[in-house]
Amino acid sequence: MRERGTLPRLFGSLLLVVAAGISSVAAAPERGGPAPARTPVATPLGQVVPAPARVKPGGSPYAITARTRILVDEGPRRDAREVRRIGSYLAGLLRPATGYALPVTDDRGAAGIRLRLGAGDRSLGEEGYRLESGRGGITLTAHKPAGLFHGVQTLRQLLPVSVEKDSRQRGPWTIAGGTITDTPRYAYRGAMLDVSRHFLTPDQVKLYIDQLALYKINKLHLHLSDDQGWRIAIDSWPRLAGYGGSTQVGGGPGGYYTKAQYRDLVSYAASRQLEVIPEIDMPGHTNAALASYAELNCDGVAPPLYTGTSVGFSSLCAPKEITYDFVDDVVRELAALTPGKYLHIGGDEAHSTSHADYVAFMDRAQAAVQKYGKTVVGWHQLTGATPVPGAVAQYWGYDATGAAERAQVAAATRKGTRLILSPADRVYLDMKYDKNTVLGQSWAGYTEVDRSYDWNPATYLAAAGVPEDAVLGVEAPLWTETLATNDQLEVMAFPRLPGVAELGWSPAATHDWDTYKTRLAAQGPRMAALGIDYYRSPLVPWPTE
Structure with a gap:
């Protein structure tokens, strides 16, 4: 149940957890000290809803850190304001839980999460996007602003559920390496x-x-x-x-x-x-x-x-x-x-x-x-x-x-x-x-x-x-x-x-x-974290919370 009296923060990503095949790894404890907290492995690229059109996993993951910037390549002048707005929207989603500043900038020399709008990417249509993740950063590319926005929703699903919290949480904030190329079936x-x-x-x-x-x-x-x-x-x-x-x-x-x-x-x-x-x-x-x-x-x-x-x-x-x-x-x-x-x-x-x-x-x-x-x-x-x-x-x-x-x-x-x-x-x-x-x-x-x-x-x-x-x-x-x-x-x-x-x-x-149903089951903890009173269908293998 959500907290009463306030409109919940802009809706968050869907955590894909144990039921989706996500395991946990534990770092070796220091000699004589307590074992550190278990750290979740990055969500596999294809384990999101709706299922992407094409997924090519591989390469190193990217970790959002205090140095990360939201980089805006604004594209055609008529779309510049909307692209920057989407960048600010993304930064606003990530800042409370990560505790990072995540400035929105057009600094082309910085590393971080880049939103790129390009007239040359017509194959992505009105709403498609491409998400490329690697050690050096993440690039979201689209032909139109709607595609960038949809790509942001996929990016949110690839982050841990704790990213939806309104107070600072423990990371890491890791996105698996690889490429998603995604366009809708129906307009x-x-x-x-x-x-x-x-x-x-x-x-x-x-x-x-x-x-x-x-x-x-x-x-x-x-x-x-x-x-x-x-x-x-x-x-x-x-x-x-x-x-x-x-x-x-x-x-x-x-x-x-x-x-x-x-x-x-x-x-x-x-x-x-x-x-x-x-x-x-x-x-x-x-x-x-x-x-x-x-x-x-x-x-x-x-x-x-x-x-x-x-x-x-x-x-x-x-x-x-x-x-x-x-x-x-x-x-x-x-x-x-x-x-x-x-x-x-x-x-x-x-x-x-x-x-x-x-x-x-x-x-x-x-x-x-x-x-x-x-x-x-x-x-x-x-x-x-x-x-x-x-x-x-x-x-x-x-x-x-x-x-x-x-x-x-x-x-x-x-x-x-x-x-x-x-x-x-x-x-x-x-x-x-x-x-x-x-x-x-x-x-x-x-x-x-x-x-x-x-x-x-x-x-x-x-x-x-x-x-x-x-x-x-x-x-x-x-x-x-x-x-x-x-x-x-x-x-x-x-x-x-x-x-x-x-x-x-x-x-x-x-x-x-x-x-x-396995991908859906993995969303249960995320829906619960967001205060959504969802129906626990017996047909879905919901993970134990």
Whole structure:
């Protein structure tokens, strides 16, 4: 359990210990004196999560010492500030535990950890990196700043768990020798956080952002509206947040983000190389909006606020023109707050909307998103309407999903619609692990850690006719009907989230449950040290702490 009253320090690296094959060596004691403390051997280069694309171990390790510098080769002028910021971020992570000054400098003659951004390294793409470690130092090379940031996360995983402490710890701080060359499998590696069923404060969201960044997740999908609460201020419709955001599941106080708070979350996520994707779910899942404004209802009567967990009963009034004034205003204001390319319009479980009204509504909602320069994302029911060119559908079907629905999704992909895969019985992080899990739900079945990890996004819908190149990536949603605190979020997200991150990042050739569970087990002590209340799955050989 983490200390209360303070937001934990920026999320740390994952220690790979005895369970990952890491042994300890003891120096010979001086004659007549006590034996010195056992010193951990450096973590093998490949024993990190997500698994790197290519690993070439060898050569002498590098030890961070009091003489180490963080060396910044800033590259193109437009990226210079971001590269220096990443260098400062790394130094800030390492200073408390090591006790070293670790100055950030562009002194090319010094030894230390070099961050190098080079236009000539295009093979690394937008997010790839190369980490070279030897006796003389460490060099992290990337084509873009995001790659340097991801390389820093790998570097953190190669250091002892004590590097995460807020007070000076005993070293040594050694990184194994060799080279990692790493690029992601998918450009889209996301996690969704439902802040509507239970409102989550900005600090709660920031903590989750830090946890996502460690695993190279690059998209944060915020579910900002639902029947139980509207969570973002909209100036042109102020009762949405002020009234519609005043409660949550179970009748708690609810809450919402001011525009300043939302901008701060977007900025914080960007500093961790995550793009925020806002979602306003419609035409269903809209009771908070309908309760706030009577004119959005077909009968002109506002329903009461809702604090239960049923779905499918609410709908915006598709025939009324004011509905589209509402949609345009909300999309316009939200697009202006969001520098990322995507805007999610929901579209699932619209059981109270006729098919004809649904199609007509989604046509106009998509047009509004395009009007304000964003790419449409919707749950896969969007494929039952007419996805606009470039639209992305998020598939959340599971084993019980019928062939006709899968065929509908496949037909849309053949017309150019891309897919984000979020199968509910694989990567919905709020599904119970087993019958004894206290939190979460089980409508999609039980989802143990192996089931969450052991599937291939490229072939998951192949039998339905979805081509491999239609898959944009993966996303792990975390719904909060039963979750409100960070500890509750964590016990459902961990240890499944690292596996989903690996599905998105690592090459298919590295995908193997038996080897992965050993790497995952070695992260247990690190998660515990960071205060993460993770689920001790009996399928994982966790080391004895």
